[in-house]
Amino acid sequence: MGHSHSHKHHHHQHDHNSRNLFISILLNIVITIAQVVGGIISGSLALLSDALHNFTDVISLIISWIANKLVKKKASLKRTFGYKRAEILAAFINAATLIIIAVLxxxxxxxxxxxxxxxxxxxxxxxxxxxxxxxxxxxxxxxxNADDNMNIKSAYLHLFTDMMASVAVLIGGLLMKYYQVWWIDSVLTLAIAIYLIVMGWDLLKNSFKVLMLFTPDSTSVKSIVRDIQTFNAVKNVHHVHIWQLNEDEIHLEAHIDFNENITLSEFDNILSDIEEMIFHKYEINHMNIQPEYGKCDAKDVIVQD
Incomplete structure (x- = not known):
């Protein structure tokens, strides 16, 4: 048995994101080419490092753009979830590249x-x-849309950190022009790199948790089990799995022991009440409940499959 609360605005939002990502790709290609040429001519490491980061922006934006396109593909017999995880994977890849480039x-x-x-x-x-x-x-x-979508946030972070890097390079250029402080180029490069690590780590950690099917930080398994067990017909809740599929979907599956051998129609009524309560209290929009009566199996809340 399952239940889903739909979000009709997502298709329009994906189209809007796709257009903005494409424009950003074109802008960053132009910037990268200009900075590579300028960095070689001027001899500025900060400018070349900024160009390198801009190049990774182009790659990350292309990855985000492809993921944004893939996520709209329909599910099939071979891909029952479609490509709903594409954007999470893109966010993880982009966050990882931020940190790798920072080390370099x-x-x-x-x-x-x-x-x-x-x-x-x-x-x-x-x-x-x-x-x-x-x-x-x-x-x-x-x-x-950066706060609502990990994929867009990863692209946003690439661009925002690169904008800040360019600000740092500009300040360094002014200091070198008027005060001949050449070492400032290296200092600014180091500061940019540290900033990238700080910004990238949180996104890397969050996208990793989703890919590994960890329980969302905002969701308490104990509280959910306790709330379901407040229903009079429910004897026990066990074998619980809660995971985030993507930005929009949190899934819950569990086994529920019932006090009596209820009919299927009675179970449907109870399930509907449970789904509404869980959705409104915990924002879990997909549930799969296995009803049981008198079954001899492990009754632990968490069971290693």
Whole structure:
């Protein structure tokens, strides 16, 4: 037996996200090419590191865009859930790349500390300013839905951190131009890398939990079991599994022992009441309940399958 509460606005939201992601991809391709050329000419590690991060933005945005398209594909006999997990997987990949790139930037920054080089600051200033404008526009496009969708949030974080990196590069360019402080290039690169790790870790952890079918942090198994057992007909709730399929769906499956050998129609009525209570109190919108009476099986709340 199961129950589902639908969300009709999701298809429109996915189309809106897809368009914004595509625009952001084009903007970041232009920025990346400009920064690579400018970084080579100027000799700025910060500008090249910013270009590298912009390139990963392009990759991450393409991954997010593909995931956004896949999630709309219908379920089939071979894929009974369709591609509902595509966006979570994209978020995990993008968060992981944030951290990997941050480590590489730290290594490069440390090496440059010992070999500071004079940098063409004017080019750094102009290109970082262009990058701020381009990434700033992309950030505004994705900001609205970033809190509701891990995939969009991962793309948003890539763009937001890159915009901040460009701000840091701009400040560094101004300091180098007027004060000839060449080592500031390495310092800013190091600061950018640390910021990436901080921003990426939380998203990596949350997407990992969803992929591993962990119980959502906001959901208490003990409370749910206790609430279901308040129904007079229910004797015991056991063999409970709760997991988050994607941004919109939390699933619960459980075995319920009944005090009496009730009819199927009686079970349907009780199940409907349980589903409504669980949905409104815990926002769990998919339930699969196995009714039992007098069955000899493990009665533990959590049973290792």
């Amino acid at each position: 930037l730290i290594i490069e920054a440390i090496e440059r500390f010992t070999n500071a080089q004079e940098i063409e600051s004017n080019l750094v200033i102009w290109l970082s300013a262009i990058a701020i404008l381009g990434n700033g526009l992309s950030v505004l496009l994705l900001r609205k």
